[in-house]
Amino acid sequence: MSGLRLYLRYLGVSIRSQMQYRASFFAASLGTFIVTGVEAVGIWALFERFGHLTQWTLSQVALFYGLVNIAFAFTDALARGFDLFGAQFVKTGNFDRLLVRPRSTFLQLAGHEFTLYRVGRLTMGVLVLAYALATLDLSWGIAEFAVFLFALVGAFLFFYGLIVIQATISFWTTESLEIMNALTYGGVETAQYPLAIYREGFRRFFTYAVPLGCVSYFPMVYVLGIDDPLGSSRLFQAASPLAGFLFFGLTLLFWRFGLRRYASTGS
């Protein structure tokens, strides 16, 4: 069986098993919908109070919010195996069982679970994005559409990469470290607002060290068709989501590096 077919089979099994607890699935989806929505209410309240955010309007911020929440919802649903890796595989020694199977560990972990209730975040993201598109009056050509999709996939891979790093670190620490949450959940929080409003050091960190801005802020400025207050060129804005793909590639190398150093906890 090819890797892709096996992966899809894994996801299918995961979906069927979660559908055994239908009520729990609906409750959890509604819960995530509300939690994500609270953030949106917060942003809305601030715009009600202050009117605008430097030169940015609520509709423009809604575009950033929509993109990053849709992308992260997919990551969050598909990277569960890596998210739980430290606690459920390394600490318990369960990872040894994955190693003796004749398939790559990456494939097995990626297929560990397809967390369906993240659909709550996805729905919220889609609704806010729809609000942005309804109120923004953008001129969507093929280029804008392509850059939007490029950014969406780039952001998905970027967040996936962060969670792979979190998993790889637990080869050394055994426990999953909450510290990566600052970059994953903190990154989502950050990217809900335009990067231009943050302090310079913080912006650089999220452009060059951790390329969050490249998969959210810059391509969305391209889609909005406005002049970037940070002064980036149109070409850079359109090409920047590539950084998400490269980032993901680097985390794969890091994963393989960590894998070679794995020593079982022996329990």
Added chain:
Amino acid sequence: MSAYLAVVAMRYQMLLQYRAAALAGFVTQFFWGAIKLMVLAAFLAASSREQPMSWAEIVAYVWLGQALLGLLPWNVDPEIQEKFTTGAVAYELLRPLDLYFFWYARTLAFRMATTTLRAMPMLVVALFVLPLVGLAEWQLAPPPSWASTVWFFASLAATVLLATACTMVMHISLYWTISGRGITVAAGGIVPVLCGLTVPLPLFPDWAQTFLYWQPLRGLADTPFRIYSGHIAPAEAAPEIALQLAWTVVIVLCGRALLRRAQRSLVVQGG
């Protein structure tokens, strides 16, 4: 009474063991606070109108929120939750203590231990370290007067009692839900926004203020934070704290009533 105090002390010492987790939590919390401050600063800078909070009051609100996050009733004590899945809750019923206040004491320790470990470093950094690293505008200023300080601690004590009472409602709901996952998710959504952690409550639209003022969750964060910064003057602090305590009593009574109902139809998980 001494039995309940012993329970508090014992749980507290146990939970203080997890130092590495506390450090990781601190970094995350600090990062989060920094994002909030940058966003609020950008909003405030662009606005020419008179706003209901000054920058210093916003800074105090944000850092106190990050420091005292653990106090909020957004999760259940995993050990109490486990008693429901394993059926050990049956033993709890045999103890010669009032079950509500026995668990209340445990929960109080759970809330305080997770909080003190995180609050101390956060407050030290916000009060003293930030100006040294060139972030003076993010510095948490001490309260404007001694009166504010004293009322702040009084209000904070009321917050602890209120937060524990709210957590107890979540614990008692485990009688019906067992896993507690749903209620945790729901609380995680509702509590931060109504207590002021998502956005400081005075910054919500004016038409929402009456509702926000009278709802019980405000006492979990908004009341003590605004007393700290002087946004609520010391002269106005006493009725605010009375309101916190009144809500605490109401929620304790609700919790006890729920517990009585739950025990009438208790099914213990076997095994």
